[in-house]
Amino acid sequence: MSTITTEELSATTLLRFATAGSVDDGKSTLVGRLLHDSKSVLTDQLEAVERASASRGQEAPDLALLTDGLRAEREQGITIDVAYRYFATPRRRFILADTPGHVQYTRNMVTGASTAELTVILVDARNGVVEQTRRHAAIAALLRVPHVVLAVNKMDLVGYEEKVFAAIAEEFTAYATELGVPEVTAIPISALVGDNVVDPSSHMDWYGGPTVLEHLETVPVSHDLSHCHARLPVQYVIRPQSAEHPDYRGYAGQIAAGSFHVGEEVTVLPSGRTSKISGIDLLGEPVDVAWTTQSVTLLLEDDIDISRGDLIVPSKDAPATTQDIEATVCHVADAPLTVGHRVLLKHGTRTVKAIVKDIPSRLTLDDLSLHPHPGQLVANDIGRVKVRTAEPLPVDSYADSRRTGSFILIDPNDGTTLTAGMVGESFAAPEPVKDEADDDGWDF
Known part of the structure; x- marks a missing residue:
């Protein structure tokens, strides 16, 4: 060998x-x-x-x-x-x-x-x-x-x-x-x-x-996301409470795309609060710049409320937040996904309650034909879904970022992964039908 x-x-x-x-x-x-x-x-x-x-x-x-x-x-x-x-x-x-x-x-x-x-x-x-x-x-x-x-x-x-x-x-x-x-x-x-x-x-x-x-x-390797929109999903807030660093507050996570540098103005989503990066720690050492796939800790000039699930982005390149997500999905669970299904949606490090409001179409992959309004998706089906979330989410288009433009739907009862979704990806789907509002506390 x-x-x-x-x-x-x-x-x-x-x-x-x-x-x-x-x-x-x-x-x-x-x-x-x-x-x-x-x-x-x-x-x-x-x-x-x-x-x-x-x-x-x-x-x-x-x-x-x-x-x-x-x-x-x-x-x-x-x-x-x-x-x-x-x-x-x-x-x-x-x-x-x-x-x-x-x-x-x-x-x-x-x-x-x-x-x-x-x-x-x-x-x-x-x-x-x-x-x-x-x-x-x-x-x-x-x-x-x-x-x-x-x-x-x-x-x-x-x-x-x-x-x-x-x-x-x-x-x-x-x-x-x-x-x-x-x-x-x-x-x-x-x-x-x-x-x-x-x-x-x-x-x-x-x-x-x-x-x-x-x-x-x-073949050219195209997974270098350093040129994409910079995104850092916060995984953990670090507060060491040590005598050496009594005021240390860092926001740790893996950079999903792009790069960050000291002095850059950033926005925290979904709150919309802004600040500037005062420091970047990489493997315990300060650096001036960090980029895609590196696990880092960002330090900000202002003391603002940030927790796991928030997204730190450059202020000049912040995505819009929304509670209405339309996406192409592949259903991976044995139990079907139906209109009105109550789910958990996991996007990056954030998990929120959501409802499947519509399934506009299911794709037949052998000839790319569409089955309009199938009512449900079963295992291995690919289709379009519209989801309403309980809280606004900062989502990118999957075409712009495969990392921050994707999500999964989870069964809230047992934690089973139901569906993998790609935000904004579409095939020519017909106009969806409107659903009646529910009154059980899961309507957002």
Whole structure:
């Protein structure tokens, strides 16, 4: 196994990516091949896979078992949960999410792709673009995943024919472009044999593009949010009460987007109170500037009321607060989401009571048709919802920030996550019907 020095690792960037595709298209095998051929598999892991493969009567190691870790997955031969794996090359670090392909696990694909900068969508070269392929492309578009790779797998089973690959790539690219996917890179591969996964294929000299790993190593990483609207959700108010710092009051959290600097005028939402940053503490040391993903403590010039759940933003770039949120959501719970449903809405570090006022439409992902006013969303459904919150929230559009433009709906009775939402994301939904007001104290 090749080694990467500490200096090399610290200099590399991080890419989060997800795999998706229909059942048996070879997602887990592709991930296993990436790990194996990039020498990111420990010896004991490979030995365990070899033993498991031998017990199933297989002569060669089944690399899919490197990610299909659940016993139920191995018994069924399919991925049923999102498997996260970390590996690194001298050029880049990776966090990958191997997501299920079965339609009943669409919500798992949403979970895996929600933080991804790139999605690899696999297609079986023998079957071409199928319903689940279109479904996963639509989800990638809704989640605004910046880069999509179409991996046309099992090329060895179609004689490595260029015309087979070209037809599939053309059909998928046209569909993805219609959805608004900004970039599609098509790569012909055989995950089982290893063609064009890590090493170039000797069987497809007609293909002159990158291998999967080469593309993953060189694609521009777009998750740098330092240029976005600066946002700090407050997680904790620090009051050490020490003799050394008797008046210390800091507001701690992880910067969700943008950057903050000492002397900058900021606004605290939803109260709207303003102040200036008098200091920034990072890992116990004062700094002049802090940026996205850093966990910091901000100190302000004025003593104002701030608590967990508040949002600190630059005064010149403060979002509007609202109690009426319209969003595209993916329903992830087994129990349906209905009009009039009382929920908790969690946005950043703030959780408030809310009511589902309307479900204007449900999206049919295979043909992008709309079912108006379905009345409810069931597990794996994607639709539009209108939610009224008990308190105003400072929300961004999901198009502007995947961090502060998203939320989840929670069952107030048992804490179950019901729905994942993207503020402002829309498909052409019809006009909603108005609901009758409730009189039980949950109307806001």
